[in-house]
Amino acid sequence: MRIRLLVTAATLAALVITACGGGTAAPSASAGASATAAGPLPDVKIGLATSKSGAANFYNPQQTQGAQLAVDQFNATGGFQGGRQKIQLIVEDDGSVRDQGITVFKKFIEQDKVTVILGPTLSAVAAGAHPVAQAAGVPVIAISNTGLGIVGKCDYGPCDWIFRASLGEQSAVPETVKAATSKLGLKKVVIIYGDGKFELDDLAIFRDAFKANGVTVAKEIPYRATDVDFAPFVTAAKAENPDAIVASSLAGPAGKILDEVAKQLPAKRVIGGNGLNSSALLPNANAGLMIVGTAWSKASTDKANQDFIAAYKAKYNADPDQFAAQSYTAMLVLIEAMKKTTRMSDKEQVKKALESVSLSATPLGAFSFTPEHDVKQPTFVMTVKDKQFVPFQ
Amino acid sequence: MDAIADFLATYSTTFAIVGINALLALSVWLTLYAGQLTLGNAAFMAIGAYTSALLGRHLGAPFPLALAAGAVAAAALAAPLGLTVFRLRGVYLAIATLAFGEVVRVILLATPITGRGQGLNGIPPKTELWHIYLSLAVVAYVLWRVQGSIAGRAWAAIREDEVAAASQGIAVRRYKLAAFVLGALLAAWAGGLSAHVTFSIDPNDFAFTKAVQILVFAVVGGIPNVLGPVLGATVFTALPELLRPFKDYRDIFQGAILLAVIIYLPRGIVTLAELRKTRRLAEIGAADVA
Amino acid sequence: MFEQLYNAIFIGSIYALFAVGFALVFSVLDILNLAHPTVFMLGAFAALFAIATLGLPWWLAVPIAFVATGLFGILLDRIAFAPLRRRGAPPLSAMISSLAVTLAVVRVVELRYGGDFITFPAGTVPSFLIHVGGATLEGVRLAIIGLSIALMLVLTYLVRGTALGREIRALAENPRAARILGIDVERAIAATFFISSGLGGLAGVLLAFAYNSLDSRMGLPLELRAFTVMVVGGMGSLPGAVIGAYLLGLGEVASLVYLPAELRDAFAFGLLFLVLIARPQGLLGQRPADRI
Numbered sequence: 003m004r005i006r007l008l009v010t011a012a013t014l015a016a017l018v019i020t021a022c023g024g025g026t027a028a029p030s031a032s033a034g035a036s037a038t039a040a041g042p043l044p045d046v047k048i049g050l051a052t053s054k055s056g057a058a059n060f061y062n063p064q065q066t067q068g069a070q071l072a073v074d075q076f077n078a079t080g081g082f083q084g085g086r087q088k089i090q091l092i093v094e095d096d097g098s099v100r101d102q103g104i105t106v107f108k109k110f111i112e113q114d115k116v117t118v119i120l121g122p123t124l125s126a127v128a129a130g131a132h133p134v135a136q137a138a139g140v141p142v143i144a145i146s147n148t149g150l151g152i153v154g155k156c157d158y159g160p161c162d163w164i165f166r167a168s169l170g171e172q173s174a175v176p177e178t179v180k181a182a183t184s185k186l187g188l189k190k191v192v193i194i195y196g197d198g199k200f201e202l203d204d205l206a207i208f209r210d211a212f213k214a215n216g217v218t219v220a221k222e223i224p225y226r227a228t229d230v231d232f233a234p235f236v237t238a239a240k241a242e243n244p245d246a247i248v249a250s251s252l253a254g255p256a257g258k259i260l261d262e263v264a265k266q267l268p269a270k271r272v273i274g275g276n277g278l279n280s281s282a283l284l285p286n287a288n289a290g291l292m293i294v295g296t297a298w299s300k301a302s303t304d305k306a307n308q309d310f311i312a313a314y315k316a317k318y319n320a321d322p323d324q325f326a327a328q329s330y331t332a333m334l335v336l337i338e339a340m341k342k343t344t345r346m347s348d349k350e351q352v353k354k355a356l357e358s359v360s361l362s363a364t365p366l367g368a369f370s371f372t373p374e375h376d377v378k379q380p381t382f383v384m385t386v387k388d389k390q391f392v393p394f395q
Numbered sequence: 396m397d398a399i400a401d402f403l404a405t406y407s408t409t410f411a412i413v414g415i416n417a418l419l420a421l422s423v424w425l426t427l428y429a430g431q432l433t434l435g436n437a438a439f440m441a442i443g444a445y446t447s448a449l450l451g452r453h454l455g456a457p458f459p460l461a462l463a464a465g466a467v468a469a470a471a472l473a474a475p476l477g478l479t480v481f482r483l484r485g486v487y488l489a490i491a492t493l494a495f496g497e498v499v500r501v502i503l504l505a506t507p508i509t510g511r512g513q514g515l516n517g518i519p520p521k522t523e524l525w526h527i528y529l530s531l532a533v534v535a536y537v538l539w540r541v542q543g544s545i546a547g548r549a550w551a552a553i554r555e556d557e558v559a560a561a562s563q564g565i566a567v568r569r570y571k572l573a574a575f576v577l578g579a580l581l582a583a584w585a586g587g588l589s590a591h592v593t594f595s596i597d598p599n600d601f602a603f604t605k606a607v608q609i610l611v612f613a614v615v616g617g618i619p620n621v622l623g624p625v626l627g628a629t630v631f632t633a634l635p636e637l638l639r640p641f642k643d644y645r646d647i648f649q650g651a652i653l654l655a656v657i658i659y660l661p662r663g664i665v666t667l668a669e670l671r672k673t674r675r676l677a678e679i680g681a682a683d684v685a
Numbered sequence: 686m687f688e689q690l691y692n693a694i695f696i697g698s699i700y701a702l703f704a705v706g707f708a709l710v711f712s713v714l715d716i717l718n719l720a721h722p723t724v725f726m727l728g729a730f731a732a733l734f735a736i737a738t739l740g741l742p743w744w745l746a747v748p749i750a751f752v753a754t755g756l757f758g759i760l761l762d763r764i765a766f767a768p769l770r771r772r773g774a775p776p777l778s779a780m781i782s783s784l785a786v787t788l789a790v791v792r793v794v795e796l797r798y799g800g801d802f803i804t805f806p807a808g809t810v811p812s813f814l815i816h817v818g819g820a821t822l823e824g825v826r827l828a829i830i831g832l833s834i835a836l837m838l839v840l841t842y843l844v845r846g847t848a849l850g851r852e853i854r855a856l857a858e859n860p861r862a863a864r865i866l867g868i869d870v871e872r873a874i875a876a877t878f879f880i881s882s883g884l885g886g887l888a889g890v891l892l893a894f895a896y897n898s899l900d901s902r903m904g905l906p907l908e909l910r911a912f913t914v915m916v917v918g919g920m921g922s923l924p925g926a927v928i929g930a931y932l933l934g935l936g937e938v939a940s941l942v943y944l945p946a947e948l949r950d951a952f953a954f955g956l957l958f959l960v961l962i963a964r965p966q967g968l969l970g971q972r973p974a975d976r977i
Contacts, residue, residue: 095639095642100593101592104408105408111404112402126514129595151516157516157595158517197512198512203513229906230903230906230907234692234941235941237688253801258896282801287807490912497950498958505951614777614778647789650790653782653785657782657785658769
């Protein structure tokens with residue numbers, strides 16, 4: 003009896019949900035049939051998977067707003083096909099966890115039938131979600147994954163449907179290390195690193211970069227995500243008498259490392275990866291110690307960048323950060339690629355177009371994809387002055 | 396029909412996770428039923444997940460064999476552990492098993508072959524939905540039958556009063572160990588299945604949060620019978636997806652629902668249909684395990 | 686060496702303030718209050734609200750945070766624990782209801798203040814340095830150590846030497862007997878939650894001051910440590926929890942200095958496990974064996 007009841011309930015639930023799902027699918031099907039007329043064409047759907055809740059929720063709302071701004075600007079110009087086809091951006095929260103990220107990707111692919119997916123926010127979520135899109139043959143643009151194994155050589159096999167618009171640490175870190183080594187005359191450093199995927203990828207990249215520049219890594223000191231006080235780590239680093247401290251960490255721990263270095267190792271600098279590139283660190287009194295390679299410079303006076311900043315401020319009444327600039331640029335690049343296709347919702351065509359797309363003016367500078375689908379753009383080595391990121395000189 | 400196919404394709408991962416969580420909830424139910432509050436099942440899940448994934452990757456072991464090996468490895472570890480913590484009860488046992496779980500996690504974080512903090516990526520998605528639901532059906536049926544058996548009654552007796560159970564000639568030590576080891580075996584089996592759903596695992600997937608989550612499924616579902624944990628896992632795994640329309644307020648609603656359930660149905664969702672019998676359940680102290 | 690010892694004492698003080706409240710609730714009600722990390726976080730945000738929104742100085746924000754989180758503790762009890770007590774639910778239910786409150790409250794804070802860490806307005810957090818020999822000591826940290834020890838002494842007096850303390854202890858010993866003796870049980874429970882949460886919130890403010898940084902999840906890392914501290918010191922023993930906290934702080938720093946880096950945590954939790962096996966009543970616990 004009970005089992006029959008359960009089955010009935012499950013079937014009912016499934017029907018209710020499919021009914022809702024069907025409601026959104028229907029218009030696009032009927033609109034498709036009348037596409038031959040000069041009337042409006044069905045929207046090109048693009049999915050954005052992003053961490054609005056959970057551990058990584060602080061990349062939002064910027065990550066969402068950046069993409070939305072690009073879409074709104076484009077739709078205001080009329081859209082594709084002589085103004086008959088607009089873009090619809092569908093945003094879903096992945097809760098910062100892998101299985102929700104996979105479900106969001108599947109929803110985009112199976113239910114919303116999107117042409118391209120942007121995201122997800124975290125590399126650890128991407129490790130589960132990207133293979134889903136790869137298997138389904140849906141182009142993905144990663145907009146904030148900076149670690150190893152996102153594009154090019156992936157653990158799950160071919161990943162030719164995946165593109166990356168976020169500057170990888172493999173590109174940014176060596177530039178940072180080179181600049182810091184030559185300007186500060188580094189001989190010996192100590193790396194303090196966290197235990198997550200991002201931090202450990204960074205650690206490996208830093209290690210190689212220092213080796214390439216002839217700098218000794220005297221000690222590598224790990225901390226755990228559960229550590230609250232960073233004084234002991236910096237004290238341990240101090241014993242090595244390093245020329246600089248390297249923080250392979252996210253912004254939260256980095257702030258504490260900056261404070262401790264200021265106190266215990268006065269006048270020493272803190273070199274970091276993309277984790278330090280956070281506007282949340284700007285109010286930190288010791289943020290001026292940091293040297294970080296970034297994908298975006300707010301100070302860049304390029305017209306494309308200044309226009310973006312002004313438009314973002316006008317629309318959201320807040321300053322954009324790097325995550326907004328990257329999702330905005332990814333969307334610009336995607337639109338540019340779609341313009342080169344004959345049918346904007348043709349995934350195969352969009353993929354081909356992305357491979358050859360090139361924009362000379364974006365907020366991130368000149369932008370294109372490498373043969374491995376990784377981003378090709380300038381790296382900005384920055385520090386902080388007067389609560390603003392400024393070029394490190 | 397298309398819509399239904401789309402729906403199934405979209406939520407296939409959710410269905411898979413629901414089934415896996417139900418298996419995990421049953422694994423902790425088993426120990427709770429025998430009066431043991433453990434928080435170690437996330438660690439056993441990790442052992443199953445890592446063992447099966449590594450065997451598949453490095454030795455090309457067939458999937459069922461890799462799963463079984465993971466489960467056996469966890470059971471082999473659970474046996475000496477169960478003997479060591481035999482004396483502990485209630486919160487003490489919970490914390491001891493939690494400490495064990497953290498040790499396992501730290502070892503995973505420090506070992507090169509498990510990929511350290513980067514975890515294992517690119518695990519082939521070999522798990523089919525029917526693997527999960529067949530496992531679940533078999534396990535639920537067996538546990539349901541066990542409940543009425545001699546072993547089931549022995550576990551219930553130990554849960555109510557260990558000393559009295561021992562004085563009645565029940566081999567307390569052996570029965571408690573059996574529940575603990577079987578729970579570990581089951582958790583590891585579920586872990587192996589889950590590793591082959593999500594393409595990627597890392598040590599943080601099996602942390603304290605996971606251990607507590609599994610416990611929540613079982614307790615909120617209800618301990619009186621095997622339907623409870625399955626129901627608890629189903630409701631609280633599907634909830635984040637069902638609450639999607641609430642967007643930014645998802646977590647708030649989820650917290651409120653969890654609170655309401657635990658207050659108004661302290662013996663679990665499963666007692667919803669049996670509210671009239673609540674007094675009887677209270678008499679036999681069906682959920683009084685902590 | 687001296688510096689690392691000082692680091693250990695500082696972090697031990699934060700652990701102690703956090704864990705004492707956690708242990709207090711456990712000793713009186715047998716509840717593992719998983720909302721305690723949330724209370725810790727709320728303390729920091731209450732101080733932020735007092736400083737940034739109300740424009741008050743930091744030395745007023747500290748007692749305000751104490752009272753605010755203390756009151757939140759009473760509210761927490763009314764919402765999450767009192768209904769369960771009335772229904773005679775098992776202690777495990779309380780653990781889950783406290784988890785439910787945490788889920789919702791953390792999200793509310795995130796919706797108001799964002800999920801990223803934030804800082805107090807510039808210049809509102811005290812900061813001065815003291816130089817002793819080659820070492821540089823930070824005033825805030827010294828004050829935190831001093832304040833923690835003072836509060837611990839006050840708490841000990843409160844529990845050992847006052848009428849309220851006697852009521853709380855009677856309640857911890859045997860709730861039924863306490864009720865028969867005419868003790869206002871609900872009032873004693875409310876007092877327990879006020880003190881426990883107030884101290885937890887205070888620990889949150891102080892840590893936020895030390896680094897001028899606060900975020901919605903700042904309390905979570907302390908959760909497992911509170912378990913460790915409580916077990917090592919002896920379940921439910923307040924002096925035990927304090928000693929356990931300092932031992933943990935020392936152990937963590939010592940293992941950083943002397944052990945291979947990656948085994949640091951395995952050591953801490955291995956030790957916790959061994960204590961449970963070898964001496965489940967902890968260093969100062971006096972619980973009869975049948976309650977273990």
